[in-house]
Amino acid sequence: MSLKSDFTPPGPGDFNLPPIGADKTFGFMGETMYLGVTKPMLQLVLAAAIVFVFFYVASRRRAMVPGRLQFVGEEAYSFVRNSMGRDIIGSQDFMRFVPYLFALFFFILLNNVFATIPFIQFPTLSRSGMVYGLALLSWVIYNAVGIKKHGFVGYLKLQSVPAGISGPILGLLVPLEFLSNIVVRPVTLALRLFANMLAGHLLLILFALGGQYLIFEMSLAYAPVGILAWVLFVLIAFLELLVQFLQAYVFVLLNAMYISGAVADEH
Template sequence: MSLIATSVIRAAGEGPHIPGPLDFELDPLFAGATKPMILVVLSAVLILGLFYAMSRRAAVVPGRLQFAGEYVYDFVRNSIARDTIGAHDFQRFVPILFAIFTFVLVNNFYGVIPLLQFPSMSRIGFPIAIALVIWLIYNGVGIAKHGFFGYLKHQTVPGGISGPILIALVPLEFFSNIIVRPFTLALRLFATMFAGHLLLILFATGAEYLISSYDPKALGITAGVLSFVIGIAVSFLDMLVMFLQAYVITLLAAMYIGSAIAEEH
């Protein structure tokens, strides 16, 4: 069916809503602030408030809230930062990696919270901002350790390789390590959250249309209920993906930092 025909059907009030990019274009709620903007600010407030509450009454024998906070912190500190950057240099990067992980995780999980139901990272501007912060950090610490030209050599000349092959390798390494990384970081997070939310919209609107408007009614209700159940199953799978995306972007940030301050490329 052509886009024009689809638009005519939707304008006439017939047929299901067809999910698309326009579902992510939300009108401002007040003072020019859209829902994703408000959710991002809310996530910062929630994270600060929650971890303040977790640490306010810290004890040798932690309570449930303190234990949960320490578990998340230890996961980022030990399983990501120390294992990836190395035991000698990892500690100073734990705060930024912890902030990236929790910030992305909360904003991803908005997509499955009733009433909110919108993952902030499905708006490309936010992943781009996070990717640029990571890019500035790993390049900054690399330049601080090796010097500007030393860092360029470190990132573009693979160890143990010399000769004419460097004519081809140096531009490729520069393009890969310096130019492409922030784009791949941003696109990976954005595309996954965008596709996951679009899929949930598809099952939800499909179920609503089948149950309320499809004829024969019995078939519509049966298919609609099935669509709704599949949507719930997909939402649980999406929750796993939301966690993995927060983990992956934090892990990649740690890998890039570790590579930037390493002695050899």
């Protein structure tokens, strides 16, 4: 029995979507780059609009006895306010950061969930540039907050010099702490979210297309394997819903922790 070998497995190139209504391209380091508005760009705008409209409508009346929509909005706000604001940053400083954490969480969550919504089915934040933009914004915010409270030199000391440690060992620890707390944080923050969204969706594509190929392109003997691949596709899709929520939660939770460390009096 001869096996066909014309199946093309999915790869990172499948996430490089062409622009909508345009076909201008240019080469860069061996890759084809596109100019114009792409689907992920539109999804960013759509996610921002949906989050704004939903919570605006949910909070517009603010009745003493909330309706269903207001109740959902209040519970969503309380979840971010309490678990990622008050409990992490502390009761003294957390309220001024709640709007940012709240908007960030639901913006990321919705962009993640786009991966499983029919006719969209693309995780916006599987494009690294968009995630690094969010990480850079977070980096600016928590560093600016720390510098405002402690001063530039005081903040660098807070982030680079471990409390209670002195002597020659500081020559090793200070550069490591500086790299870890100032330089590396936005990179790891972005990579965690980007890599999970990319890998999860890549796995879904592999099982979906692989199952289709085994059922319709291979011999009948491979059909059960193709059906199994589709079953795994469905199971992984449900698992991805959990991952999408957890990655949004972890991203915002780490933001709250970084802010908490920036406003703390001791490292």
